[in-house]
Amino acid sequence: MKGPLFYSKILLFGEYGIIKDSKGLSIPYNFFKGALKSSNKDTEQAKKSNASLKAFATYLEEMQKENTSLVTFDLETLKDDLDNGMYFDSSIPQGYGVGSSGALVAAIYDKYGIDKITVLENLTREKLLKLKAIFGKMESFYHGNSSGLDPLNSYLSLPILINSKDNIESTSIPSQNFDGKGAVFLLDSGSIGETAPMVHLFMEQMKQEGFRTMLKNQFIKHTDACVEDFITGNIKSLFGNLKQLSNVVLDNFKPMIPVEFHNLWKQGIESNDYYLKLCGSGGGGYILGFTEDIDKAKKALKDYNLEVVYNF
Structure with a gap:
């Protein structure tokens, strides 16, 4: 069977x-x-x-x-x-x-x-x-x-x-352009992340008014915009919103990002070669990356295991 x-x-x-x-x-x-x-x-x-x-x-x-x-x-x-x-x-x-x-x-x-x-x-x-x-x-x-x-x-x-x-x-998403330079990729953090403790941590942070305000006015705002941009294929706007989202996550979700990736995360934002975000609850596992130029991203992340999941 x-x-x-x-x-x-x-x-x-x-x-x-x-x-x-x-x-x-x-x-x-x-x-x-x-x-x-x-x-x-x-x-x-x-x-x-x-x-x-x-x-x-x-x-x-x-x-x-x-x-x-x-x-x-x-x-x-x-x-x-x-x-x-x-x-x-x-x-x-x-x-x-x-x-x-x-x-x-x-x-x-x-x-x-x-x-x-x-x-x-x-x-x-x-x-x-x-x-x-x-x-x-x-x-x-x-x-x-x-x-x-x-x-x-x-x-x-x-x-x-x-x-x-x-x-x-x-829903449907724009079909892949396999010759395109833009890509969504997975980065292997090399460690396992557990969902339950991460969600518990998030719920604890939600008790703080400042965190709730940030979530509503920044995190959710940029997340919603990224979803709209991705579905409609508005790539220029998508990367503008991704940069903001990546920044918000680095500033406010640090415990969910493995420590050894904090600098790498920052480098992506500063160089615009790639932007990283959490894949699921974080704490380990995969990190999700977006780039407008996969060759640049591969060069910048040459020491890491990178798996392309979508091209545009």
Whole structure:
């Protein structure tokens, strides 16, 4: 048995802001993927994944008791499959901000959800919000608190535009120009970031009035503008807003940026060769970069592992 593939995602814009109703834009990233598998594999990885899935199944059983109207699962089949050694075979790195638990949640819902909302039907806003609510509840097992966006992106394999908490839609983004010099890239920080502590830190900072004001008047303002610019293909305006956003993050989200990247972040802003921003909750994992000239960025970041994800 091998289930369908579910891909990683990249939240281009909206990290932290979407908690407070900023816009957001999330795109599938097909470089990493995962699938449910059953085999007699006795590898450490398969055993670990199987044990983790058994704990998740227990959580889903409790969740179903509390929220029968929201979602029901074929728990019997799920438990049988787990007893037969099912595991999640994934190349998606954990703790890197590209949705490893999101792909797993999407795979479980796809295989064991009863009366599930499918990708083939007309996805109204109500259906998207219901899916987001289901996925948020499911993924909370891994993150303590989840918006449900990562699994939604993985499940639909479409770009998702977040207008506000109650207003999300699938969207299209300008098609890639593979000869273009502009690029979105991932920078490997070389360390793992944990979502829960970072979100907790953010919530603590939100208790300060100055931080809340900055979030509303600067962070959300530039995030919203970046989303608009990216979707409409307004590159000149996009990079103006990206520079501002990168600056705001460096000034106000320092704990979420690995220390050894503070100078690199600043150099990008000062040289205009590239602009960095958080990829997911930060604290490690990947850092997201944008450049108008990928050759310049590669030269400036020659000591780092750089992976291009989108060209324009």
